[in-house]
Amino acid sequence: MTTNTKLISLCSKADLVPNSGVCALVDGRQVALFYLPEDEQVYAIDNHDPFGQANVLSRGIVGSIADVPVVASPLYKQRFSLVDGQCFEDEAVKLATWQVTLLDDVLMIDPTPR
Amino acid sequence: MNKTKLILIGNGMVGHQFLASLAESGEAERFEVTIFCEEPRLAYDRVQLSAYFSGKTAEDLAMGQPAQYAAWGYHVRLNEKVVSIDRDNQTVTSSTGATLAYDQIILATGSFPFVPPVPGHDREHCLVYRTIEDLEAITASAAKGRSGVVVGGGLLGLEAAKALRDLGLETHVVEFAPRLMAVQLDDAGGKVLRDKIAELGVKVHTGKNTQQIVDGDNAVHRMEFADGEVLETDVILFSAGIRPRDELARSCGLDVGERGGIVIDNDCLTSDKNIFAIGECALWNGRIFGLVAPGYNMAKVAVARLLGEDKQFLGADMSTKLKLMGVDVASIGDAHGHTPGARNYTYLDEACGIYKKIVVNESGKQLLGAILVGDAEDYGTLLQYALNGIDLPEFPDSLILPQRGGDGKPAGLGVAALPETAQICSCHDVSKGDICQAIDGGAATLGDVKSCTKAATGCGGCSALLTNLVNHELESRGVEVNRNLCEHFDFTRQELYHLVRVDQIKSFDELLHKHGRGKGCEICKPTAASILASCWNEFVLKKPHVGLQDTNDTFLANMQKDGTYSVVPRVAGGEITPDKLIVLGQVAKQFNLYTKVTGGQRIDLFGARLEELPQIWRILVDAGFETGHAYGKSLRTVKSCVGSTWCRYGVDDSVGLAIEVENRYKGLRSPHKIKFAVSGCTRECAEAQSKDVGIIATENGWNLYLCGNGGMKPRHGDLFATDLDKDTLIKYIDRFLMFYVKTADRLQRTSVWMDNLEGGLDYLRQVIIEDSLGLGAELEEQMLQVVGTYECEWKKTIEDPEALKRFRPFVNADATDSNVVFVMERDQIRPATAAEKAANTPAVPVKMVS
Ligand SMILES: Cc1cc2nc3c(=O)[nH]c(=O)nc-3n(C[C@H](O)[C@H](O)[C@H](O)COP(=O)(O)OP(=O)(O)OC[C@H]3O[C@@H](n4cnc5c(N)ncnc54)[C@H](O)[C@@H]3O)c2cc1C
Ligand code: SF4
Ligand code: SF4
Ligand code: FES
Numbered sequence: 007m008t009t010n011t012k013l014i015s016l017c018s019k020a021d022l023v024p025n026s027g028v029c030a031l032v033d034g035r036q037v038a039l040f041y042l043p044e045d046e047q048v049y050a051i052d053n054h055d056p057f058g059q060a061n062v063l064s065r066g067i068v069g070s071i072a073d074v075p076v077v078a079s080p081l082y083k084q085r086f087s088l089v090d091g092q093c094f095e096d097e098a099v100k101l102a103t104w105q106v107t108l109l110d111d112v113l114m115i116d117p118t119p120r
Numbered sequence: 121m122n123k124t125k126l127i128l129i130g131n132g133m134v135g136h137q138f139l140a141s142l143a144e145s146g147e148a149e150r151f152e153v154t155i156f157c158e159e160p161r162l163a164y165d166r167v168q169l170s171a172y173f174s175g176k177t178a179e180d181l182a183m184g185q186p187a188q189y190a191a192w193g194y195h196v197r198l199n200e201k202v203v204s205i206d207r208d209n210q211t212v213t214s215s216t217g218a219t220l221a222y223d224q225i226i227l228a229t230g231s232f233p234f235v236p237p238v239p240g241h242d243r244e245h246c247l248v249y250r251t252i253e254d255l256e257a258i259t260a261s262a263a264k265g266r267s268g269v270v271v272g273g274g275l276l277g278l279e280a281a282k283a284l285r286d287l288g289l290e291t292h293v294v295e296f297a298p299r300l301m302a303v304q305l306d307d308a309g310g311k312v313l314r315d316k317i318a319e320l321g322v323k324v325h326t327g328k329n330t331q332q333i334v335d336g337d338n339a340v341h342r343m344e345f346a347d348g349e350v351l352e353t354d355v356i357l358f359s360a361g362i363r364p365r366d367e368l369a370r371s372c373g374l375d376v377g378e379r380g381g382i383v384i385d386n387d388c389l390t391s392d393k394n395i396f397a398i399g400e401c402a403l404w405n406g407r408i409f410g411l412v413a414p415g416y417n418m419a420k421v422a423v424a425r426l427l428g429e430d431k432q433f434l435g436a437d438m439s440t441k442l443k444l445m446g447v448d449v450a451s452i453g454d455a456h457g458h459t460p461g462a463r464n465y466t467y468l469d470e471a472c473g474i475y476k477k478i479v480v481n482e483s484g485k486q487l488l489g490a491i492l493v494g495d496a497e498d499y500g501t502l503l504q505y506a507l508n509g510i511d512l513p514e515f516p517d518s519l520i521l522p523q524r525g526g527d528g529k530p531a532g533l534g535v536a537a538l539p540e541t542a543q544i545c546s547c548h549d550v551s552k553g554d555i556c557q558a559i560d561g562g563a564a565t566l567g568d569v570k571s572c573t574k575a576a577t578g579c580g581g582c583s584a585l586l587t588n589l590v591n592h593e594l595e596s597r598g599v600e601v602n603r604n605l606c607e608h609f610d611f612t613r614q615e616l617y618h619l620v621r622v623d624q625i626k627s628f629d630e631l632l633h634k635h636g637r638g639k640g641c642e643i644c645k646p647t648a649a650s651i652l653a654s655c656w657n658e659f660v661l662k663k664p665h666v667g668l669q670d671t672n673d674t675f676l677a678n679m680q681k682d683g684t685y686s687v688v689p690r691v692a693g694g695e696i697t698p699d700k701l702i703v704l705g706q707v708a709k710q711f712n713l714y715t716k717v718t719g720g721q722r723i724d725l726f727g728a729r730l731e732e733l734p735q736i737w738r739i740l741v742d743a744g745f746e747t748g749h750a751y752g753k754s755l756r757t758v759k760s761c762v763g764s765t766w767c768r769y770g771v772d773d774s775v776g777l778a779i780e781v782e783n784r785y786k787g788l789r790s791p792h793k794i795k796f797a798v799s800g801c802t803r804e805c806a807e808a809q810s811k812d813v814g815i816i817a818t819e820n821g822w823n824l825y826l827c828g829n830g831g832m833k834p835r836h837g838d839l840f841a842t843d844l845d846k847d848t849l850i851k852y853i854d855r856f857l858m859f860y861v862k863t864a865d866r867l868q869r870t871s872v873w874m875d876n877l878e879g880g881l882d883y884l885r886q887v888i889i890e891d892s893l894g895l896g897a898e899l900e901e902q903m904l905q906v907v908g909t910y911e912c913e914w915k916k917t918i919e920d921p922e923a924l925k926r927f928r929p930f931v932n933a934d935a936t937d938s939n940v941v942f943v944m945e946r947d948q949i950r951p952a953t954a955a956e957k958a959a960n961t962p963a964v965p966v967k968m969v970s
Binding site for chain 2: 023024070
């Protein structure tokens, strides 16, 4: 569906922290990036916590529910799927996610949220 | 609808129970309740009265709370006594002259201590032991005297003797009967008890009939006995039995017993159908019940009858088990074998001071009664045999003979054998059926069962039995009690701790691969991080641990609602130099931080952005500050009063000790936060009794209080040990903390942890003081390792470029979070509200950092 031409480079793999999050600015929006080396996967979701109304999700703890990778907000502990941004505590809340890929040691992102 | 006018006369323990039961029934609105309370305070726990002498205050003992009564809609008339009842006009008149109409009356007037009318009984410093005012008088008299005599060697008399001894008096007990506790014990049992008490330094004189009390030569009083002997003493406490307070009932013509007591029937009604009597003032079937449990039952019956429900009082079991000056004593049922055909089995061990007797019926199949002195462990089992008529084993004496080696207790009664109706907790009248119901209703732990049935929360005598029963019931339901930490680990925190130590596990990944599944979560990761830290004390930001921590632990600061952090440097013992204070002020000014003094005697700096934290800490570390661990589940602060160095009352250097212990335990990771405080004297200005570990200086050393806390459910610490020298104090705290760290559940504060330990405080004493598990040395050694490997996490962080990378707000841009906006209030910053952000209120300019 996506063409590589839309992807822009964001940071190097060394900027990511395994099993934890960092934050990036993409078109003025804050994007939380989580690197799970075991799955060789990087996930990108909105950094804004809609419950606490603060930009903090990149500083949450990464884990899993059943087999879905999630992050728990450091403020009030709601959990969000890293795959599609769905909140587990409130069905009505779903965060924006971005498509990201590791090309060699560079993290590429499609700046349009999904 | 007109409300029924209900008047309660007497707000003692039983009156209080009546009020509580009425409120619990949900029907209290049907009544207009007025309470006459002769004493200057609402109901308090008379049973625990002696605890007043070991530091409990009147507030600690309080049962009735004014706010609670108000919420229940009751009117209280404190310090006001009812002086007459006019049954024809249905009114009562009080000591203030007020007259009130009633529809129903509850008499709960209790009893008064009987003072034998010997000449001189009303001299100064001749006292009784029943109310808080009595205790105050005893304390005052004891302060002036050297010796004290208790007249009466019954249950209450011996308790009073302990109080006198605790007050530092040379203590005597004078008993008219030939033995102590004549009602509950026989001669052999009385003798064993007497020997044990004598060993504790209390002199016992039995068979003594006091003739008169006159001026003494060397002390305030001289007591003269019928046998010609005399005894000199400064204080005399009468504890020669109780008499029901039936004077009101008598004067308004209600039926009273020949030897006192207001006659009641099975409905707790007196001879007037509008007047109930409950508690120690009531006479049922010719008997007065001088214990709280039967009184509580009467209270519940009275409530039921008022509401038209069917419930009756059918007598009560008067078996008792208690600890008198550290000696276990118990008496069950027909202890004297009055039943025709009754036969005894006895066991006497004079060397250890143990006496046991059981009384069985003619056929030898049923237990009628028992006496236990010196070792009352069998009480629970024997009581169940007696109460439930369970068939005795073939050789009944096997129940009391010591089991040495071999196959253990042959006839120990399994809880399975108890019928549903068996009463497990007599204080709160909880049956086996009630407990099973609670478990079926979802109670899954001992703690749950305790809080929903109240079982084992009175005298505590039933807690061992309750624990067995709860375990048994859970198992028999096939409930494997799920104490799993989370979906990733089928273990409790305690089990994980053990695995980490035994397998020498050093990282979360290793732990997960060996013992868990999935990726972990916000519950197990910080738990594992805390365990790893308390076992190996490795630098928390070391690569493998990153990502395990809560954001606060990761960034070594406390996240606030807007995503900024607060910074709290350690100020050990609350002692800080002017220079350091100035540094804090300068930092706050430079980074435009909001400053506030915390309850833990430190200074909290709010509003630091992620990227500012390392810069702030560089300055702080240079000035000699260390991290305060305000973010971690670990030792927070050791609060202290100024102590003997400055305070005119201080008896020891509380600040010095506070600094020493804070520095010893700083950084220790634990299941929950831990707070300490040290006071320089018993005035307790540091509020040490509200802390996990509280230390109070005494003339002879330090008193140690454990397991208190503030917060949502405040709890006073329990006095654990007294007059310790510093080395012993530190040793006990080492053992206590390490034992807690090793065995507590995640987020379990010390108080809850202790309540869940079978045996509670006593058990802790055994483990820590007597070293009953043989763990002492190991615990100390492990603590020593933690102490020896302490590093300031912030100092390490600012020296580590890798770790510092984490404090960049964005990996790809040099910007700050535009959503963090401050406005000014009371001359300091605060986070802007959403409305203020939307309205674009002029914000505080982004700080200039030099
Ligand atoms: C030191 C001590 C230790 C004890 N230990 C135990 C124990 O271990 N186990 C146990 O089961 N029991 C124990 N007891 C006994 C227990 O305390 C009593 O059984 C219980 O308090 C009885 O409760 P009550 O409400 O009937 O009477 P009380 O608690 O005496 O209350 C009666 C109240 O009524 C008030 N009053 C009386 N007349 C009037 C009036 N006309 N107008 C207004 N108010 C009036 C009195 O001032 C009093 O406050 C102990 C008692 C003492 C003193
Ligand atoms: S607790 Fe004692 S020593 Fe400390 S400040 Fe108060 S009065 Fe002084
Ligand atoms: S009491 Fe409540 S508002 Fe105050 S600091 Fe604690 S959690 Fe925050
Ligand atoms: S018997 Fe007293 S608490 Fe249960």
